[in-house]
Amino acid sequence: xxxxxxxxxxxxxxxxxxxxxxxxxxxxxxxxxxxxxxxxxxxxxxxxxxxxxxxxxxxxxxxxxxxxxxxxxxxxxxxxxxxxxxxxxxxxxxxxxxxxxxxxxxxxxxxxxxxxxxxxxxxxxxxxxxxxxxxxxxxxxxxxxxxxxxxxxxxxxxxxxxxxxxxxxxxxxxxxxxxxxxxxxxxxxxxxxxxxxxxxxxxxxxxx
Amino acid sequence: xxxxxxxxxxxxxxxxxxxxxxxxxxxxxxxxxxxxxxxxxxxxxxxxxxxxxxxxxxxxxxxxxxxxxxxxxxxxxxxxxxxxxxxxxxxxxxxxxxxxxxxxxxxxxxxxxxxxxxxxxxxxxxxxxxxxxxxxxxxxxxxxxxxxxxxxxxxxxxxxxxxxxxxxxxxxxxxxxxxxxxxxxxxxxxxxxxxxxxxxxxxxxxxxxxxxxxxxxxxxxxxxxxxxxxxxxxxxxxxxxxxxxxxxxxxxxxxxxxxxxxxxxxxxxxxxxxxxxxxxxxxxxxxxxxxxxxxxxxxxxxxxxxxxxxxxxxxxxxxxxxxxxxxxxxxxxxxxxxxxxxxxxxxxxxxxxxxxxxxxxxxxxxxxxxxxxxxxxxxxxxxxxxxxxxxxxxxxxxxxxxx
Numbered sequence: 001x002x003x004x005x006x007x008x009x010x011x012x013x014x015x016x017x018x019x020x021x022x023x024x025x026x027x028x029x030x031x032x033x034x035x036x037x038x039x040x041x042x043x044x045x046x047x048x049x050x051x052x053x054x055x056x057x058x059x060x061x062x063x064x065x066x067x068x069x070x071x072x073x074x075x076x077x078x079x080x081x082x083x084x085x086x087x088x089x090x091x092x093x094x095x096x097x098x099x100x101x102x103x104x105x106x107x108x109x110x111x112x113x114x115x116x117x118x119x120x121x122x123x124x125x126x127x128x129x130x131x132x133x134x135x136x137x138x139x140x141x142x143x144x145x146x147x148x149x150x151x152x153x154x155x156x157x158x159x160x161x162x163x164x165x166x167x168x169x170x171x172x173x174x175x176x177x178x179x180x181x182x183x184x185x186x187x188x189x190x191x192x193x194x195x196x197x198x199x200x201x202x203x204x205x206x207x208x
Numbered sequence: 209x210x211x212x213x214x215x216x217x218x219x220x221x222x223x224x225x226x227x228x229x230x231x232x233x234x235x236x237x238x239x240x241x242x243x244x245x246x247x248x249x250x251x252x253x254x255x256x257x258x259x260x261x262x263x264x265x266x267x268x269x270x271x272x273x274x275x276x277x278x279x280x281x282x283x284x285x286x287x288x289x290x291x292x293x294x295x296x297x298x299x300x301x302x303x304x305x306x307x308x309x310x311x312x313x314x315x316x317x318x319x320x321x322x323x324x325x326x327x328x329x330x331x332x333x334x335x336x337x338x339x340x341x342x343x344x345x346x347x348x349x350x351x352x353x354x355x356x357x358x359x360x361x362x363x364x365x366x367x368x369x370x371x372x373x374x375x376x377x378x379x380x381x382x383x384x385x386x387x388x389x390x391x392x393x394x395x396x397x398x399x400x401x402x403x404x405x406x407x408x409x410x411x412x413x414x415x416x417x418x419x420x421x422x423x424x425x426x427x428x429x430x431x432x433x434x435x436x437x438x439x440x441x442x443x444x445x446x447x448x449x450x451x452x453x454x455x456x457x458x459x460x461x462x463x464x465x466x467x468x469x470x471x472x473x474x475x476x477x478x479x480x481x482x483x484x485x486x487x488x489x490x491x492x493x494x495x496x497x498x499x500x501x502x503x504x505x506x507x508x509x510x511x512x513x514x515x516x517x518x519x520x521x522x523x524x525x526x527x528x529x530x531x532x533x534x535x536x537x538x539x540x541x542x543x544x545x546x547x548x549x550x551x552x553x554x555x556x557x558x559x560x561x562x563x564x565x566x567x568x569x570x571x572x573x574x575x576x577x578x579x580x581x582x583x584x585x586x587x588x589x590x591x592x593x594x595x596x597x598x599x600x601x602x603x604x605x606x607x608x609x610x611x
Contacts, residue, residue, distance in 0.1 A: 138456070138581060173289055
């Protein structure tokens, strides 16, 4: 049996010392509450969830990414300069994060789901999370897809390449701030390279 | 083993493996090559337009003679980023797009999405709508499995006949769908909290007559194929998948059950009204291509039982939850993951709402893509002509693999 979310959190903290776990509430009627793990202990916690004889979450059904862009909040601050009161607007930005979500079930004990999520530090350069592919092979293509469409780098993944977009594509299409290119003709598709090569094989056009 | 045996003697209890070991074809040992005569390895690109890849899908295979040494699948030729499209449109307008995922069985895709959304919105589905959903869902399963068997035989070289037989039966069912929903394949039939329209007069009788004719086709199909010696020698012992790897790699659907893992979401989750029907979950024993074929045949028999019961018991009543809104749906902030057993495996939808009119995150868990994870493990060591069979027995649709 899967215990309540509070007990589950306590058990994980007991089994994996040092793990920082937060409960992410869910306001919808589905009531699927999830656990937010820290990236440092994420792998160890996932291993515990898979191997624990009472949980036996041997089936990672769904792995996906979510993009949470940073927010900009404006605050008005009153200042007195030379005896005159002035209002200044200060912009505060939070860096935002990328999130990986895993839905775990147990095929042997027929229970679930336990939902775990991990967050990156920001969306620009610190985007590494531990890969769970060594634990569940089903994450292999799904983590490649997250890397491809969201840009989360999974350390420990055996074969981290783009899966749906082509090699050489630069942006991450599923991010909220992705801007579609104006003209698809100018996309650096592999086709252009092929055409360039093909020029050498084509006979020159006769002069009209 | 005939089908009759597999029904009477071998499926005991709720879910038991069927035996096939007595008449099992045992493949001969792989030939031993002289080490000093090693040739070069050959890299072949199969696809994207190979007729056996069921769409635009490419595999790079490395061959030692005819034997596969390495295989890498390449995807994305049909990628149109369905998830992004759904995130920029309303909740309702994602339903017709789900028809285009696995375009052979659009109705079960609809169903899976509305199950996730009903969890997010907290809707109750009226009884008649649940029955209609089960009927169209099981009809979809019926012709999907029939077509899969046809495609598999086509890949094996039984050119035309079995596939055309399966397609003939599929047409009868698609006619039913057309009179119910107005479209043969892109049905767009389910709604949050119910279905779009009620069955027209006489539809249930028409469906009953289609279902009652199906066992005859199945008998004929089986007499043609299941006992065939060539079919057995090509499929038995080919592409064996172990139980442990199947669970770890997240394989679902008939492919998982062919390995002997008892996991059918209709029994496990008991979603919709599946707890009311008497049906068994056939399980394989060896996890090879033949078992994957046989599981589908046996599942069709079980599906017929569900259909007979559902068409007999369908009550009158409303077809949609009166609380359900069609337009301007704004769910509470939260998320839901809903999954159903579609013919290909477990199709899941993960929807996050931020309280707005469009989904904040819309994710499809595609069974076809995840079932391909172990393609290399299945193929290595087999000759190249078996790759076609193994891929055929996985049952993929590229609209769902690439989304």
